[in-house]
Amino acid sequence: MALKVLRAGILSTIQDLGRWGCQRYGVPVGGVMDEFSHRLANILVGNREDAATLEMTLVGPGFTLNADTLLAVCGADFEARVNGESLPKARPVLVRAGSALDFGPCRRGCRAYLAVAGGFGVEPVLGSRSTFLRGAFGGWQGRALRRGDQLPTRDADPALYPSLHRKLRESRAPMAYPSWAATESVEALMPGPHLLRFVRGRHWSRFPEEARETFLSSEYRIGSNSDRQAYRLMGPLLLARDSIEVISSGVTFGTIQVPPDGEPIVLMASRQTTGGYPRLGEVVAADLPLLAQMPAGARLRFQAVELAAAQTLLLEREREIARMQEALSMRAGG
């Protein structure tokens, strides 16, 4: 079974939860930008949460399906159609063989995740199916999708959502889906728009007080030269009178570093493994999906929280996802 690529979209890559265990070799973790939407899409089609999904960016791809395919799309709000009919988001959809699945431009957010039941048929490289573009390995041939590709999918459990299979058999519609939907997007779990929480880091106190206050009180915009590796923040510069000398060390998803030019940079999924710039801190993990959905030009502010609060937030988020998983696995049987 396969998806034939008719249009590739702007940047459509196979990603999973990352290539962990290889940073000691200088290999970036990579993986999805929005872990929440990726996991939810997998849960909806009965996959393990770390199964590979297709991450699409700003303008999505177009496919034809050569077999009945159970799929789910979560994350940003892309225009999406099956044979011209609107494809509903955040729910399992059984699409009929031969149908055209077409993603258009993104109306809100910037990345969506397409999960297919059984997962995509690509082999893991160094333990992960994520595409590492700069290294040209992993995912689908180490690159973004291109027109003409035949993206293989694995066999799905045929016992999933028997009611959808019945519905599809009994109708002529190109797809069947339930009337319910999962949480529409991660924004529903956020305290408010444009506010990102962060934990102050090792070098926080070494920034001049003025720079710290500026960072906490200013609005930033996501620069147009932002990508899966890093987001550049446009706004007041954070300049230190004397350069802050730090010993290079490991970085992580959400590290906010400040190069000598004073323009803060947030490291994202495809970040390098280590860094030598002073850091203000790290965006809390629970807020990273929101950041991942902010396109260039989006405005944001930062709010400092204590580590304990951040971890409590993350544990709550995990419990929330576990609850959704449980509820959805019940539904997958019916």
Add this chain to the structure above:
Amino acid sequence: MTDSLSRSRAARFAFFPLGDRALVVELAARVSESVAAQARRLADAVEAARIPGVREAVSAFSSITVHYEPVRVKDAAAPDQTDVGPYELLQARLQAVLEAAGEEEAVPGTLIEVPVCYGGEYGEDLGVLALAHEMAPSKVVELHTRPVYYVGMLGFMPGFPYLAGLDARLVTPRRATPRASVPRGSVAIGGEHTGIYPLDSPGGWHVIGRTPLSLFDLNRDPPSLLQAGDRVRFVAITPERYEQLLVGAA
């Protein structure tokens, strides 16, 4: 949070959060070959301990970064520790692992000889760099092949070593404008470090030579030729030898 006993022990291993899913253990305030070797050894010990929830431990110069999943750390906690947060739980586990491993004798990193063809088409910036330091290109080669370097960390790209131990006379600020493309195998100087580009890539370091060795190979285990804590010596070779070795490596 910590009693006086654990605080005095913690003096050797200073813990700092790196956000809510990673933490840093600092071993020393200065970098040195023995600290880098120690960091690598302790990172290996952390991974070998297979602590539930720990994803990996990465050593760099004078620290170890431990990446973890808070929910899994919490799930593995003893029943009497329900009020303790993931960070504190993991810190206690790591403290024990690091102390046990810290008792063992330090072992110097593996020494690897890296053949380099200097100058010409292999090292475009050798002439400019020599001029900037007012020395002959042959002097640059002499100074570059003399020390035994150590790998402070890997980073920038898969298999890229940050080598410390560069002769002070060769320290050169990075190029004002990075090159759009630096060929794989390029040996270069950037600031007080020298390094080797494992893949074709843009780069801002001064390229003085090229090695036929493959620094990163997915079909090798481990894929990276060099690891943090290893030691490196450069050996000058002729273009003929370079081509021979390149054919041999393919």
